[in-house]
Amino acid sequence: MGETNKTNGQQRQLNVEVLAEIGSLSFRARTLADSVLHGMHRSKHHGSSVEFSEHKKYSPGDDIRHLDWRAYARHDRDYIKQFEDEANLSALLVVDVSGSMKYRREGAEKQLSKQDYAMTCAGALAYLLARQGDAVGLASFADEFNIEVPSRARRGQLQEIFSKLEALQSSGTTRFGSALNQLAEGISKRMSLIVFSDLLDTNSEALQALSRVAARRHDVTLFHLLDPDELDFPFEGSTLFTDLEGDRSVPIDAHAIKSAYLKEMDSFLHDVKVRARSARVDYELVRTDQSPTRLLSRYLTIRASGRGSLT
């Protein structure tokens, strides 16, 4: 645990352009997960129980301490023993499916939209966690919070998560605050919440809600996804900006407001980061043109090492 596979000193990363060319979400997520796994020596988690539950075929990264030597002697194949209460981690992947998550620059086919990026990362994490026998579930939110797949560690869980992920549609406006309030009230068991959102919420209750969730001793990790356009504002000339979530529009010389926009964005990011720290929420700002491999690796590594923060 904690070690990464390095090739010529550089961690192997999967390019966003390569991911974008993969049509199927499940395949994209698995590819990403494989890319992450390539850097791992072994599984991060193992169960604390000793009550045998079932066998599982060995795959690279599995803890060889759990190899069933008898089964190997009998069948000449590697099997891993799995135990009933092995999963000590219960994770819930929370994906923002509001309209703003659909954003992708016109003509940038080799880019992933924020939602595609979020679902790919969520799928890969689900794959990695489920593969380790952790309980993993899926929730989405926009106007309201929906638990798509409850967090469980069972067969077929991954397939269900993938099918739900593929069925998710972006719509409505972000009500992140109210969604998290619903979540905080609905979950009694301690669990790890992994949130993918652009946080382009108009009110500031989102982070307050996150701090409330964290106060209930849930581990909260927030992946703040933003498109390069939203961070750099590379627009020029007279432009009519229209809202993805509502019907607002602003005609303006993009060049003229660029400076003011970037100041607003900086202020916003700073505010989010400060609030996340104070709420003991692991926060990571993610550009959607950056490879998610390193991001997920870091997440898994830090989570396994028991440290509380990504940053």
Next chain:
Amino acid sequence: MSFLKPGMLFGLLAALIPIIIHLIHKRKPRKHEFAAIEFVIRSVQRIERQWRLRRFLLLACRMLLIAALVFAAAHPMTGVKSSALAKNKGPKRIVMIIDGSLSMRSKPDGGRSGFAEAKSIARQIIEQMTASDQMLIVLAERKPRLIVEEFSNAKASLLQAVTNLEATYAAAEISDAVNVAGELLSTVDGDVSQKESQKEATETSKHIIILSDLAAHSFQQAASLTPEINASVVNVFESIDREEFDNYGISQLEILSAPGSEVNAMQARVRIRSYVSDESSKGTSASKNINWVGPDGTVAEASVSIVGGNETQRVLEHSFTDQKRFAVSVVLEDDVLTEDNQRFAMVNIESRVRTLIIDGQPSGLPKEDEIYYFERAFAAGASEQPAPKIILSDDLQAQNLDLFDVVVLAGVNSITTSDAKKIETFVESGGGLLISSAQSMDIEQFNGVFARLLPRTYRGFKERKALRERKKNDDSLLLGELNLAHPVLSVFRGDALQGLKSTRTQGYFLLQPNRNRSADVLATFEDGQPALIESQIGGGKVIVLTTSIDRDLTDLAIRPAFVPLVRQLVLYLGDALAPPDNRRTLIGDARRIRVPKNVSELEITDPNGEIHSVSTQLEDKDWLFTKTALPGYYQVKAVTSGESQRVAKEDFVVNVDRQESNLETLTAQEAIAALRGQDIKKQNEIAEASAFTWDTGNNSDPNRFSQWLLIAMLCFFLMESLLTAQRRKSKEDRSNTSRESVGRI
């Protein structure tokens, strides 16, 4: 306000370019769906007011900068504030003098001419007239000319009169126009006292306004005016830098025969002068192209290097064909004053005599050869003529005499019948023959072959020995009577005549007293025997000198009179004795035209093709033509019995006065001093009591206006730069911010 180059004001439309660009950018916004629109809205709210203000300022700066540039290019001149006019609120009588001299045609800085500017200012002054003001306009040219006959308040007609004005090609003296204006104002004073009340007459102020380029040559004389007249001088070129008046002009053009070359080869000797107004231009060299233009176009070209402030000469050569008398011009490349870059001259090939000399007694010792003396006399006395061709008598048969106008038999002892026949044919067809006798000539043979040509046949030789017997003190024979009415000898007067008469002769040929043949004796010896005798044969003339040209028989060849005598003989025999017309006619000069008798009218075609009929005949039979207002070639026709016929020998050219080429200007104060009769270097002297008052009613300080315009442009430019720099800085800030964002991730 007026403008030196009003056409440039169309450039003001360019001030709309920033607005057009702004509208083009604003017209079609690209639609873009954006997730973080909330930040966009907040950004707009944050910067909107500041951004709009900056945008407006940037737009205004750019428009004003373009407008200021256009204004500057149009050379603005603020309105005339003739303080003399402004001071007097009561009724005014104004004589406006507009300088119409050639120098007013100059276009310094490539803009409007001074005359156009003067007209523009004149219109402004007319517009400023009040209902009680009256004006009269005088055009200062060679002779001041009234443009409006009477004092008038009708602005429309005054404006129309100004519009119709055109600058002349003549020189002008401003003081003449000022004097005329003074007389006109005095005359009006008398009329007013009769017609109006005395009080009103005394209230009326009198003004003279002079609109001029203040060229120094137009202010050579003092004017005389009474003290009650207020006069103003307006410099129409006040805002133009002095170096803009650097001008080149052709100061002289002479057309001469090209010595030692073919008959029709001519030389144009051109003198080009550089007139520099700016001291810094003096001494600097400039290269100019000149073209010699004949009747059929350019015949020679050259490039001339002229040192600023100096004059240089260039000689061009060309051999003309066909025509005998025609006009040519030399054209200098264009500059600030176009009109002085062309000078005209007449070419007169008709007056050229082609001479063939037959050397009868060639000698190894030059001084024993007649040709030696003849050549030198010819070179000295008829240098403008083509050099004579010299052959031996044996070569005569092969010579084509049609190529010559005069044949000289110099000391030929005998001549063959065929050669004599050839010469006879030559003379009958209009040629001239000069025979200088030789002591050893075969007179019997000459009398035989030249029986038709000789004025009188030779009788025998009379020599010194016989003379000595008769005159004991002096064995030489002087000349006796001379026919001074004859064209050949008419030039000899006084000492020259005495010099000719004192020619000493030791031997000569006696002639037969042939009463049947008409012959004119031009000169005789003391003994009454012919020394120089002439006869007309057919269309030609024959003159026989009964003695020799060399020093065997006479000292004629070494006397000063020999040179003009040879010239007169050759020109007379070649029908070219009429003196060349060296009269030079400048713009405005009256030209005397000599035409044959029985002419009832003259028709003269000016350079524009306009035909002028001249009916003024002078007492001495010459005609006087005064309409020489244009530079160029004037053709003369004489009308006889209803038919007009060219009189080519009276054709003439008119040139501009070269003093107009000098565009060196005075200041208004210097001009006033010059008109007051003061030394312009001491213009601050206190005027005498009798001197009239002057006021420099110049265009109101155009230099200061230009300075303000320059400062304004500078301000606009700085402001624009500042605003643009701010935009650029914000761009850089943004890119830095973007990099920082990436860095954080």
